[in-house]
Amino acid sequence: MSAEIISGKQIAAEIRAELAKEVAEMKMKGVTPGLCVILVGDDPASKSYVTAKERACEEIGIYSDDNRLPADTSQEELIALIEKMNSDPAIDGILVQLPLPSHINEQEVLMHVSQKDVDGFHPINIGKMVLGQEAVLPCTPNGVVEMLVRKKVKIEGAHVVVVGRSNIVGKPVANMLIQKNGRGNATVTVCHTRTKDLKEQTLQADILIAAAGKPEMIRADMVKAGAVVIDVGVNRVEDATKKSGYRLVGDVAFDEVSQKASMITPVPGGVGPMTITMLLKSTVNLAKKRLG
Numbered sequence: 001m002s003a004e005i006i007s008g009k010q011i012a013a014e015i016r017a018e019l020a021k022e023v024a025e026m027k028m029k030g031v032t033p034g035l036c037v038i039l040v041g042d043d044p045a046s047k048s049y050v051t052a053k054e055r056a057c058e059e060i061g062i063y064s065d066d067n068r069l070p071a072d073t074s075q076e077e078l079i080a081l082i083e084k085m086n087s088d089p090a091i092d093g094i095l096v097q098l099p100l101p102s103h104i105n106e107q108e109v110l111m112h113v114s115q116k117d118v119d120g121f122h123p124i125n126i127g128k129m130v131l132g133q134e135a136v137l138p139c140t141p142n143g144v145v146e147m148l149v150r151k152k153v154k155i156e157g158a159h160v161v162v163v164g165r166s167n168i169v170g171k172p173v174a175n176m177l178i179q180k181n182g183r184g185n186a187t188v189t190v191c192h193t194r195t196k197d198l199k200e201q202t203l204q205a206d207i208l209i210a211a212a213g214k215p216e217m218i219r220a221d222m223v224k225a226g227a228v229v230i231d232v233g234v235n236r237v238e239d240a241t242k243k244s245g246y247r248l249v250g251d252v253a254f255d256e257v258s259q260k261a262s263m264i265t266p267v268p269g270g271v272g273p274m275t276i277t278m279l280l281k282s283t284v285n286l287a288k289k290r291l292g
């Protein structure tokens, strides 16, 4: 069997077109969604993520307020900027690009991003998500669920196995999929480094979500025939044939697993484009509050 490729790029483009239409309508009513992006320091990967987010905002008509601060910015200065943005009526969402430099306490800083928490990382949003209440959902797991829904994968009753239990991917995606709603009702198993027999677990999966950050660790013999495989991992591996000296691979050995799965996401072009798209969607949703 050769799996159907789930193109995150294509699904993301569809959603962005829908959002651009919504933003145009909101603008006619006098509301331009606004996103504040804050980057501290000059980590090259963070810089490129932030640039991609700002470009995506521009493309669909969201106003983005770009704040690039030097690496020696103090925690107090950063919090003062967040508070300024909290009271700026043109800003609906605040995004602090992580990781922050080591002299800054990330958790303390993120506590100041509450009403405008577009990333869904604030304990209030996480609590609401767990309780099944309306919440801003974290972008990557929300993108994973959106892909499954748009590809009409049957989530209800499915056995989902998630490899990884991080706060930004594994835990929230597992939580969303057990919710008693139209995007949930799955039976979810969460695996991590202390799981006794990982293969025994992954072989049970109707839907396998890999989010471990380990290049190509999910091999074909760990996947049930016909499973839907979502690869969240993004890993750099050395490749002398590339100008950059590396290439990106997921957590799934794509070539062999795609012969066994019924559907699979590629890396790049799978979950990645969905993450930024869900950020845009959350910004638009937050801005809708201004319309009443």
Ligand SMILES: NC(=O)c1ccc[n+]([C@@H]2O[C@H](COP(=O)([O-])OP(=O)(O)OC[C@H]3O[C@@H](n4cnc5c(N)ncnc54)[C@H](OP(=O)(O)O)[C@@H]3O)[C@@H](O)[C@H]2O)c1
Pocket (backbone or CB within 6 Å): 140, 163, 164, 165, 166, 167, 168, 169, 170, 191, 192, 193, 194, 195, 198, 211, 212, 213, 214, 217, 232, 233, 234, 235, 271, 272, 275
């Ligand atoms: N495409 C996107 O937009 C996007 C967004 C976010 C992250 N990512 C990628 O997704 C991957 C995961 O990110 P993350 O932030 O969730 O990573 P993380 O914080 O490092 O968490 C990795 C999780 O995987 C588990 N794990 C690691 N090796 C394992 C193994 N051999 N067997 C079983 N479990 C294992 C860890 O278990 P323990 O808890 O026991 O240590 C941990 O829970 C990374 O490649 C990252 O780059 C992509």
